[in-house]
Amino acid sequence: MLSSLPRPRTGRGRLAAAIGGGLVVIAGGTWLLLVTGPQPGDHAPMAICAADGFTLRADVDADGHLDEINEGTSSVVFRRDDHRTAVRVDDARGFWQKLRGASKEDMSTRGAFGDFDGDGYLDLAVFYSQRDEGDSTRDNMVVHEVHYGPLARDLSSDRIGTIRIGSSSFVYEARAIDTNHDGRAELEVFQSGGDGSVSRYLGRQDRGGVSVSREDTDAYGVADRPYREPDALGYGACEDR
Template sequence: MVCSDKDGMTLTADVDADGRLDEIRDPHRSGDATVVFSRATTAAEVRVGQGRTRWQKARSALSPDMETRGAFGDFDGDGYLDLALFHSQEDDGDYARDNVTVHEVRYGPLARDLSGSRTADIRMAALGFVYAALASDENHDGRAELHVFQSTGDGGVNEYTGRGEGNGMTLSLVKGGFHGRGDVDALDPGWPDFGICAYPAA
């Protein structure tokens, strides 16, 4: 079961398939989310930025201005929540830097370090800074769509979208999906598409 709070800022699901409902919180609607794993007596909080592997962290350790974004949704329709993960370099002033060191989907159930049962590539048309990564289920078919907003430099942002293809996904440019930086800050995360929780989050 996956559902959203009425404001679309908290997603409730059994992320690690242990029988307890967990929460994914993204109050800034950017993909810089925190997963709160429920336990019998305590809760463990893991930010998306902590979910990179040791090798992924080492690979970008010397690059400045790197940021992690993640989108949670059931991209393959198997009932488990998946994670689309990106690690990219912010713009240098008005100039985009083409440096995305992580672009992958981790299929659920997810462990408490946000690793997946298997991992596949997200094929990207561009490698600009990922301002935001969001998931939605606009056609309510139980398979989430991925929306990624990337810098084009000089304050411009292009929108790309993709759906699960059995082994990863391919992002395609959305026609007319050019945004300004302020538009990205005001984006709706799409989580209400998953259905509103009928009870308080656990």
């Protein structure tokens, strides 16, 4: 009859168990880092306002100072005392993401600033994709993700969610809009449909990222996609705050 008593652990077994336990602790700690929210400056959210139709003012890095977001050029001017630092959406791509696109021609970054998850901090949706070759699409999208605020001064974030989108063709433009006026931004994406066409899709916060729907799609020519409506997010004017 076989004994039912557990076999004693050897030194190697005890070491493996200890390492395994350590990995669980490390993994748990990493998970806590990923979900513990606001950074980098840990200041409470400040009101976002519109300086004009293409310029927002918001505390992007949560340091207690309003920064300036130019949606026309997809750039941020960080302000601290008398210092101003300009950062473009291109800088939001990480080292490996830049490396993956370095060998390819006609890669372009597109971004949209808006509070997608409704926590009061401004987030950044980023696409990095390859332009069409003539009327033929190139299915090469290296980056499709949301950096949740507060953002660091290179527009990076420890909290990153994927943008679930059905095609990897070129993204002409990304915009943050508030279609249902609930104070939470939706993501409007204008993406190549091939043969000189552009398709418009709408994405919403979903399962830790943004899901872009392919239902109710609108199609346009490259040159006649809708003009961006000023104050599409409904922020009040800065002079009124």
